[in-house]
Amino acid sequence: MNSKKILLIEDDPTLRNAIEAFLIKQGYELRVYDNVSKAMKEVGPDCHLILSDVMMPGLTGYDLLGYVRKHFPTIPVILMTGYGTIEKAVEAMKNGAYDFLIKPFSLNVLEMALKSAFLDFPHDLPGETKNTEKYPTAQIKASDRFLASNIKMKEILSNLRRIAQSKATVLIQGESGTGKELIAQMIHEFSPRANRIFVAINCAAMPDTLLESELFGHEKGSFTGAVARQIGKFELSNNGTILLDEISEMSLSMQTKLLRVLQECEIYRVGGTQPVPLNLRVICTTNRDLHQYTKQGNFREDLYYRINVIPITLPPLRERGDDVLFMAREMINEFSILHARKSPELDESAKQKILSHPWVGNVRELRNAMERAVLVGSFDVIENGAILLPNEKTNRISQGPAADYVEPGLSLAEIEKRVILTTLDRFHGNRTKTANELGISLRTLRNKLKTYGVAGDSMSGKLDAI
Incomplete structure (x- = not known):
C-alpha cells in the first residue's frame, strides 16, 4: 500500500463507486464525498491529491479549487468534467488546477494522471524511495536569455510561473523569431519537471514517415533499415517536457496519431504491438494563426482544442514599442563581450533607425543587425551607417531610417x-x-x-x- 491519501468528490454514485473501487485496488487511501461542502472541511496538509467533479449541487469544483489554491497550494487538484463544461475546466487549469479529465475517460487515463501528479508533487512517505533522477540543464537559463521591458511582454512572462505548475498543454503562437522556443523552455524551467528532460522536435523539418519514426520510435525489422529498436522522442521525454515546434506543418495523418497520444497517454512504436505509457508535458508552437488555419481545413479541429488549453500569443517586435531599443542595448553589450570590445553607445540617428525598421525577422533579425553593428561600428558610438538593414548594400550608408x-x-x-x-x-x-x-x-x-x-x-x- 502506497499510503497516498486522495480526496474523491463526485455526486454521481455509479461513477464515484467505480473510481473508488479502482483507487482502492491501486493501494490509495481514500476519503470519498458526494459534495464539496463536506470535502472542504476535510482538506488538510495530510491530503496528497484531490480528484473532484466540476458541476455539483451547491459549491462546485471551481470553489474547491479556489479554496485549495489559497490554503494548500502544494496539493494538486484534478478536475473531472463533461463536454459541456470543458471551457470552464480549461479556465480552471489556468487558475491552478493540475489536470482535467473529460468524461467518459478510461481507468488507464486516470491512472496516468495520478502518476503524473505524484511525480510532479512528490510526498516523501516512510519506506518510499525518492526519485532524484536529474538531467543536464543549460548553464544559462532561458529566463535569463529572454529580454523584455514592454508591459505586455512582462505580463506574459509573469503568467508563466503559474502556467508551469499544471501539466496542461500549451500552444505558443507568434511570428518566426519572436522567442517561442525560449518561452517553452521557460515553462519547463518553472515547472515541477525542471530537473527532468526537455526534448524539442521540429515538425516541419522532416517528411511524415521520418517524423513518425522520430516521435514514436520503431521496433527492429519494422521497415527496411530498422536494424535495432529505436526509442522515439515521446518515449525519450517521458516524465519530462516535449516541444512540438511548428506543429501546424504536421500532416493531417500525423495529427490523428498525435491526438490519440494526447487522449490515451500512450504510444505504439512503429511495428510494435505493446502500448508504452507516457507521462508528458506537451508544448506546441506555430507561426500561423492556428484557429484560422483550422477553419480552412488544414488542421484538425479536435486536435486544435486539445492543444489550445493554455494559449500564449507573442507579439512581433514591431508591436513592442521601446522594447526594441532595450533589447538592442542588451544585445550590443552581449556581443561587445563576445568579441572583446568596449560596449559602444547608440547615437540618436541609430536609435531612430532601429525604431523605424519593421523587423520582419523579429528578435533573430535584430540580433544579426546588432552583432554586425558591433563589428563594423566605432568603439565608442554606433551611428546610423553601422546598422545595416536588408535594403542596404554594405558599401553605402543609408540616407535615413528605412528610407528606401x-x-x-x-x-x-x-x-x-x-x-x-x-x-x-x-x-x-x-x-x-x-x-x-x-x-x-x-x-x-x-x-x-x-x-x-x-x-x-x-x-x-x-x-x-x-
Missing part, C-alpha cells in the same frame, strides 16, 4: 511587405538569399509570399503595385 521603403501613410504591414519584396527583387527572386538577408527562415518567407499572392520569381510587377 518607409513613406508617409504606409501601415506596418505594408512596410513589411515592401521590405520583403524589395529584398527579393534585389536578389532576382532568389528566396534562399532573401531569407538569409532578412534573418528569417525560408518557410516563413514562403508563407509571407503566399499571403502576398507571389508565385513566380519576377518581382517588378508586384513592386509597382505596392
Whole structure:
C-alpha cells in the first residue's frame, strides 16, 4: 500500500463507486464525498491529491479549487468534467488546477494522471524511495536569455510561473523569431519537471514517415533499415517536457496519431504491438494563426482544442514599442563581450533607425543587425551607417531610417511587405538569399509570399503595385 491519501468528490454514485473501487485496488487511501461542502472541511496538509467533479449541487469544483489554491497550494487538484463544461475546466487549469479529465475517460487515463501528479508533487512517505533522477540543464537559463521591458511582454512572462505548475498543454503562437522556443523552455524551467528532460522536435523539418519514426520510435525489422529498436522522442521525454515546434506543418495523418497520444497517454512504436505509457508535458508552437488555419481545413479541429488549453500569443517586435531599443542595448553589450570590445553607445540617428525598421525577422533579425553593428561600428558610438538593414548594400550608408521603403501613410504591414519584396527583387527572386538577408527562415518567407499572392520569381510587377 502506497499510503497516498486522495480526496474523491463526485455526486454521481455509479461513477464515484467505480473510481473508488479502482483507487482502492491501486493501494490509495481514500476519503470519498458526494459534495464539496463536506470535502472542504476535510482538506488538510495530510491530503496528497484531490480528484473532484466540476458541476455539483451547491459549491462546485471551481470553489474547491479556489479554496485549495489559497490554503494548500502544494496539493494538486484534478478536475473531472463533461463536454459541456470543458471551457470552464480549461479556465480552471489556468487558475491552478493540475489536470482535467473529460468524461467518459478510461481507468488507464486516470491512472496516468495520478502518476503524473505524484511525480510532479512528490510526498516523501516512510519506506518510499525518492526519485532524484536529474538531467543536464543549460548553464544559462532561458529566463535569463529572454529580454523584455514592454508591459505586455512582462505580463506574459509573469503568467508563466503559474502556467508551469499544471501539466496542461500549451500552444505558443507568434511570428518566426519572436522567442517561442525560449518561452517553452521557460515553462519547463518553472515547472515541477525542471530537473527532468526537455526534448524539442521540429515538425516541419522532416517528411511524415521520418517524423513518425522520430516521435514514436520503431521496433527492429519494422521497415527496411530498422536494424535495432529505436526509442522515439515521446518515449525519450517521458516524465519530462516535449516541444512540438511548428506543429501546424504536421500532416493531417500525423495529427490523428498525435491526438490519440494526447487522449490515451500512450504510444505504439512503429511495428510494435505493446502500448508504452507516457507521462508528458506537451508544448506546441506555430507561426500561423492556428484557429484560422483550422477553419480552412488544414488542421484538425479536435486536435486544435486539445492543444489550445493554455494559449500564449507573442507579439512581433514591431508591436513592442521601446522594447526594441532595450533589447538592442542588451544585445550590443552581449556581443561587445563576445568579441572583446568596449560596449559602444547608440547615437540618436541609430536609435531612430532601429525604431523605424519593421523587423520582419523579429528578435533573430535584430540580433544579426546588432552583432554586425558591433563589428563594423566605432568603439565608442554606433551611428546610423553601422546598422545595416536588408535594403542596404554594405558599401553605402543609408540616407535615413528605412528610407528606401518607409513613406508617409504606409501601415506596418505594408512596410513589411515592401521590405520583403524589395529584398527579393534585389536578389532576382532568389528566396534562399532573401531569407538569409532578412534573418528569417525560408518557410516563413514562403508563407509571407503566399499571403502576398507571389508565385513566380519576377518581382517588378508586384513592386509597382505596392
